[in-house]
Amino acid sequence: MKPTAVVALGGNALLRRGDAPSFENQLANIKIAAKAIAEIAREYRVAIVHGNGPQVGLLALQNLAYDKVAPYPLDVLGAESEGMIGYMLAQELQNLMPETQVASLLTRIEVDADDPSMLDPTKFVGPVYNEDEAGILAEANNWVMKRDGEFLRRVVPSPKPMNILDKTSIDTLLDAGQMVICCGGGGIPVCRSDFGYQGVEGVIDKDLSATLLAKQLNADKLLILTDADAVYLDWGTDQQRALRSATPAELSEYEFPAGSMGPKVEAAAEFAQFGGRAYIGALEQGLDVLAEKAGTCVAV
Structure with a gap:
C-alpha cells in the first residue's frame, strides 16, 4: 500500500492576496494546485484539506447584499465554500488523472462552543481593506478587523478542531483507492447540544484540521501548501x-x-x-x- 499524505491547501493559495475574487482567478490557481497534487498522488494515498478564508468572506459579503432575510451563519457559509472549492478541485484532478476516482466530502468537525477564540477572533476571512474601508464595514456590520500585513481584514472565531465526525467515510474512500477532498475550510464547525449536533458560528483553521486528520489517519506526511515559499x-x-x-x-x-x-x-x-x-x-x-x-x- 502507498504511504499516506495529507495535503493542506491555503485559501490564500487558491485566491491570491490582491486578486479579484473571480471564478477565473480561483480556477487558474486550482489548476496549479491540481497539477502539484497529481504528481504527489502517483507516490502517495492523498487526502486533501483546503482553506476558505477569502471564499467564505466573499460569501458573507454576498450574503449581506440580500437584506430581506437574516444573514446565513458562518457554518452554513463554510459548507457552501467547501462544496464550491471541492467541486472545482475534484474536476481538475479528475481531468488530470482520469483513472483515479476523486471524492469531495462535506465534513463536520466537532468543536467546543466555549472555545476561547469565540471571544478573541483571529481567523482572517474575505478581502483586504484600507483603514477607511475597514472602519466603515466594521461599524456597519459589527465586524472585528485586524491587520494582515499592510492591510486590514475581517477576523472571525476559529475554534480548535476536536474530532472529525465523518472520519470513517474518509477511511472508506481512501481504502477504496480514491483521492479524497475533505475537511474543506477546516470543516464545518459543530458542537454537541441537548438536541444533538448544531452549527457553530466560526471558521476552523484548516491547518489544525489537517493535522488532526493526519493523526487520525496515521499519515506518513503532512504537506501545508500556501502562498509563501x-x-x-x-x-x-x-x-x-x-x-x-x-x-x-x-x-x-x-x-x-x-x-x-x-x-x-x-x-x-x-x-x-x-x-x-x-x-x-x-x-x-x-x-x-x-x-x-x-x-x-x-x-x-
Whole structure:
C-alpha cells in the first residue's frame, strides 16, 4: 500500500492576496494546485484539506447584499465554500488523472462552543481593506478587523478542531483507492447540544484540521501548501530569512502571526511531535517541498 499524505491547501493559495475574487482567478490557481497534487498522488494515498478564508468572506459579503432575510451563519457559509472549492478541485484532478476516482466530502468537525477564540477572533476571512474601508464595514456590520500585513481584514472565531465526525467515510474512500477532498475550510464547525449536533458560528483553521486528520489517519506526511515559499524568521524586515528545517522545540522559540503563519507552524510542530514529518511551502513547489528540496521541513 502507498504511504499516506495529507495535503493542506491555503485559501490564500487558491485566491491570491490582491486578486479579484473571480471564478477565473480561483480556477487558474486550482489548476496549479491540481497539477502539484497529481504528481504527489502517483507516490502517495492523498487526502486533501483546503482553506476558505477569502471564499467564505466573499460569501458573507454576498450574503449581506440580500437584506430581506437574516444573514446565513458562518457554518452554513463554510459548507457552501467547501462544496464550491471541492467541486472545482475534484474536476481538475479528475481531468488530470482520469483513472483515479476523486471524492469531495462535506465534513463536520466537532468543536467546543466555549472555545476561547469565540471571544478573541483571529481567523482572517474575505478581502483586504484600507483603514477607511475597514472602519466603515466594521461599524456597519459589527465586524472585528485586524491587520494582515499592510492591510486590514475581517477576523472571525476559529475554534480548535476536536474530532472529525465523518472520519470513517474518509477511511472508506481512501481504502477504496480514491483521492479524497475533505475537511474543506477546516470543516464545518459543530458542537454537541441537548438536541444533538448544531452549527457553530466560526471558521476552523484548516491547518489544525489537517493535522488532526493526519493523526487520525496515521499519515506518513503532512504537506501545508500556501502562498509563501517557506517559514521565515523576522518576516517583513531587512533581516528576514527562510527556515529550511526545524524541530518543534526550535519553532517554539519564535513567534509567528496568529492569523496566518502561526497556525501552520503550530500544525506542523504538532504532527512532527506525533511522529510524522511535516512540510510548509509554496503551492507550485509541492513535490519539491515534499522531497525537502524547497520549503520548510519540521521533524523531531
